[in-house]
Amino acid sequence: MNLIRPRRGRVIAGVCAAVANRFGISITLVRVLTVLSFLLPGPQIIAYIILWILIPSAKY
Template sequence: MAVFCKNCGNSMNEGARFCSACGAQMNFAAPPVYTAQTRLIRPRAGRMVAGVCQGLSNNYAWDVTWVRVITVLLSIFGGGAGIVAYVVFWVVMPEEPLALPSGTTYVPPAS
């Protein structure tokens, strides 16, 4: 893998700690860790109406109370934007699938 100086752009050896052209120190830090973005779903547990606020708070690690308060405030003071957004999310976000009990396998009906 080619290594380039972030200061001057010259090519360098992989093990170099300083750039031979400009003398800048190289920081070979570990690459940032990104978590996989999961799909937005409306969970079956913890929901109040349709699970939209609970799903948003679960996906983004927000407090569900604040999401619900913001939704209500947008509904009252935002000219109904909170209601429209809630209905759009309700239609767009799929519901969490039913979990089968452990040790149970699904057998489709014979046709």
């Protein structure tokens, strides 16, 4: 599967849904891990925004 942000199932930008679909894991697990990582110091939010820009959105 390709890394594409789906039109359906998005919460904010669809980055977590794209990562979960690509690796075949639970979207909820990816979302929880993302939120937990935002609580730690580091560039996680910048990485999320970069992925939001770089991962193409589904056309359908």
